[in-house]
Amino acid sequence: MGDEPLVRWHWLATHTDYLRGLLLDHAVIALLPVLIALAGAVPLGLVCARFPRLYQPLAAVFNVVYALPALAVFVVLIPYTGLATQATVMIPLTCYALAVLLPTTVDGLRAVPEPVRQAATALGYGPWRRLAAVELPAAVPYLVAGLRVAAVSSISLASVGALVGRGGLGYLFIDGFQRTFPTPIIAGIVLTAALALATDAVLLLARRVLAPWARREAVAGR
Amino acid sequence: MIRFDGAGKRHPDGTIAVEELDLTVPAGRTTVLVGPSGCGKTTLLRMVNRMVEPTSGRVLLDGTDVAQLEPAKLRRGIGYVIQQAGLFPHRRVLDNIATVPYLLGWDRKRARSRAMELLELVGLAPETAKRYPFQLSGGQQQRVGVARALAADPPLLLMDEPFSAVDPVVRAGLQEELLRLQAELNKTVLFVTHDIEEAVRLGDQIVVLREYGRIGQVADPATLLSAPADEQVAQFLGRDRGLRGLGLRPAAGIALLPAGQPHRGWTLTVDQDGRPTGWSGPGETVRQVTVYQPGLDTLRTALDSAVLSPARAAVAVDEDGRVLGLAAREAVLDALDAAGPQAVAAVAAAGDEIAGGGGRGR
Numbered sequence: 271m272g273d274e275p276l277v278r279w280h281w282l283a284t285h286t287d288y289l290r291g292l293l294l295d296h297a298v299i300a301l302l303p304v305l306i307a308l309a310g311a312v313p314l315g316l317v318c319a320r321f322p323r324l325y326q327p328l329a330a331v332f333n334v335v336y337a338l339p340a341l342a343v344f345v346v347l348i349p350y351t352g353l354a355t356q357a358t359v360m361i362p363l364t365c366y367a368l369a370v371l372l373p374t375t376v377d378g379l380r381a382v383p384e385p386v387r388q389a390a391t392a393l394g395y396g397p398w399r400r401l402a403a404v405e406l407p408a409a410v411p412y413l414v415a416g417l418r419v420a421a422v423s424s425i426s427l428a429s430v431g432a433l434v435g436r437g438g439l440g441y442l443f444i445d446g447f448q449r450t451f452p453t454p455i456i457a458g459i460v461l462t463a464a465l466a467l468a469t470d471a472v473l474l475l476a477r478r479v480l481a482p483w484a485r486r487e488a489v490a491g492r
Numbered sequence: 493m494i495r496f497d498g499a500g501k502r503h504p505d506g507t508i509a510v511e512e513l514d515l516t517v518p519a520g521r522t523t524v525l526v527g528p529s530g531c532g533k534t535t536l537l538r539m540v541n542r543m544v545e546p547t548s549g550r551v552l553l554d555g556t557d558v559a560q561l562e563p564a565k566l567r568r569g570i571g572y573v574i575q576q577a578g579l580f581p582h583r584r585v586l587d588n589i590a591t592v593p594y595l596l597g598w599d600r601k602r603a604r605s606r607a608m609e610l611l612e613l614v615g616l617a618p619e620t621a622k623r624y625p626f627q628l629s630g631g632q633q634q635r636v637g638v639a640r641a642l643a644a645d646p647p648l649l650l651m652d653e654p655f656s657a658v659d660p661v662v663r664a665g666l667q668e669e670l671l672r673l674q675a676e677l678n679k680t681v682l683f684v685t686h687d688i689e690e691a692v693r694l695g696d697q698i699v700v701l702r703e704y705g706r707i708g709q710v711a712d713p714a715t716l717l718s719a720p721a722d723e724q725v726a727q728f729l730g731r732d733r734g735l736r737g738l739g740l741r742p743a744a745g746i747a748l749l750p751a752g753q754p755h756r757g758w759t760l761t762v763d764q765d766g767r768p769t770g771w772s773g774p775g776e777t778v779r780q781v782t783v784y785q786p787g788l789d790t791l792r793t794a795l796d797s798a799v800l801s802p803a804r805a806a807v808a809v810d811e812d813g814r815v816l817g818l819a820a821r822e823a824v825l826d827a828l829d830a831a832g833p834q835a836v837a838a839v840a841a842a843g844d845e846i847a848g849g850g851g852r853g854r
Contacts, residue, residue: 389578392541392650393640394568394595407582483582483624 278453289442293461296438300428301469303360304421307367308413314368315375316401325376332369340366340427344434354435363424370420371413378412379405411484414477421469425462439465493519494540494648494682498549500705501535509535510705512549518697519554519647522674522681526691527701527708528728533684536705537650540682541567553648568592571641571649571679575657577633579625585611585636586621592644603643610639615669631662635669642677651683655690667693688729692717692736700725714740738792738828743784746794746827748808748817755818758803766814771802783807786816795824 282289318325343362351357382405390404432440442458445451477484494517501509510532517523525533538544539551542563550557558566579588586607587594593603611621614635625633634654641649655663667690674681685691691698692713700708700716702724709721717737720726726733751760758773760781768781782797786808797806798821806819 383576383578383581385574385576385578386580387578388543389572389574389637390580392543392567392570392572392574393591394564394566396564404580404582408580410582481582483626 274451276452277456278451281453282457289457289461292439292441293465295436296425296428296440296462297465299356299359299431299436299438300363300425300465301421303363304367304371304417304424306360306364307371307420308417310364310368311371311375311416312406312413314372315379316398316406318372318376319379319401319405320397329373329376332365332372335365336369338362340430341433344431348434356436358434359428359431359436363427366427367420367424370423371416374412374416374419375409378409378416381412382408407481410481411477414473414481418470418473421473422466425466425469429458429462493517493554493680495552495555496536496539496549497552499536499539499546499551500548501532501539501544502547508704509544510539510546513705513707515699515707515710517680517682519680520678521696522683522694523697523699524683524685524691524695525699525701526685526688526695528703529686531701531703532705533686533701534652536701537652537682537684540648540650541570541572543567568595568644569646569648571644571646573634573637573641573649573651573654575653577625577630577637577654579633579636579640581625583624584621585616585623585625585628588625588636589639589643591640592646596644606643607639610643611636613642613673614639629662630658631666634658634662634666638666638670638673642673642679647680649679649681651681653685654683656685656687663690670694689736692740700728735792738795739790741791741828742786743789743791743794743808743819743824743827744786746786746791746806746808746819747823748819749805749823751807751815751817753818755803755805755820758801758805760803760807760815760818762815765812768807768809768813768815773802776802778802781807783809783813784819785809785811787811791824791827794819794827795821798824 314328318328340362344358347358347361351361379401386404386408387400390400395404429437429440429443431437432444439458439462442454442461446453446455446458496513496515496517498512498514499510500512503509513536525536527533535544539546540553540558542558542561545559550559552558553561553566579585580591583591586604589607589610590598590603593606594600598606608618608621611618616632616635616639620628620632620636625636628636637654641651655666658666671694683691683694695713697710698713698716699710702708708725708728709716711719711721714737716725717729717733717740720729720733730736749755751762758771761769761772763769768783769779770781771778782800784793784797784806788811794806794808798804798819801807803818804821806821806824808816808819810816
């Protein structure tokens, strides 16, 4: 890259609106899929906890999806969802997030200690009610742990979407490489990291609010 | 009242948990199912609230076959306490206790004020209400478990080894508490334990179970200890059952000697209020005095007191600690004569043993 400096501050100063737009787009295409996946993983997890036979086949399907390379999936989807649309990037990211969140939800529901489960039954909870009122709230720390993994990996994967025209901060990498101009690359890395850290902080805060009873080691031990 | 009417449980793989059991659990009293692990006692307990369905026979609750009742509804009417308390980790103590009232559709305020009452009833401080279960000790958790079971005031309480996982001192406290509660509430309690000591302490009726839920003996604690049905039951009760039997007999009947009179060369010294201060003997003074209260304590305490005294005499005191008189060791054993010949034989043997071995403190 010759005598080009690592960061050109002038470029950053003149592109703040552009960077803000990319960051926002990145946040949406990376994190909305995680929220959609959460909305799917909870009911699916409850059904799997109630009917354990469903779990293995379902988990297998999502694992296979998870194994597919993101770029390949984007390309396959383009004829259906269009080039450079949010859907093209968000559909695979939703599937990836589900592949992470479904097992953590089911693990969390199963992690409720047997005496707690038995006490709930003995006090007069029916099976569904027990899942919703006892096991699901007790699984919150697990869900948050799963969300942290899913969110961070989704934020990093979303950049790949730039190759099919919709990748938020991913643009900055393509742009920088094509022009042998490191400033956008550095900006992309810093902003991606910042987004990941901020998301993680929000999730940790959510756990403290939703599960103040959870001791740190209870989750860290997993 | 609970009736097991030929109730049996055979697992799908053919193994038998409970063969076939007939048993009546009387209302308003504590019945303890006691036996080694694998005797089917927990299975029997769970047949009552349909957590286990019998494969033969029936379980009748006040004359109604429980199989005809909707499980969740049935269970809300039965208190249940288990070994590890099983408190809901995500709910504060108060809401844990209010679980069944919530399930029954009580409004929040009424459920919580009822839960506060119970918190007090089981001897927990009001500020405990806001804690989470992980912030409590094992004994406190168990108290919350009992409070939760009692919240909707069920007539029947099922307790599955509720005090087994706590240390002996805490366990003794919890047992004491249960006795106090039961004296106040008169629930029908069906209690499962493997600890015969606990069974004797808590039970009005004790059911000794063998493998496959076969009944070894059904008796009140005193009868069980003094007259075990056969060798196997006697063995299960343990070697010092005669001595433990002493713990079930009141000390009120022991003939007392005047306290001022020396006994075996030792004289009891008292302060101005008449409370014992020590034993004064030939060239020696002992400052420790073990006492018993005739109206409150048992023959076991009295004998213990006698064995530990240098004069070989127990010191009887009133509730203020003032000396009432001396009970010679022989007088304590004589008081057993009223208890029947078998008890005497057992106790005499055990008494010699303890006198020879020096005895233990309370």
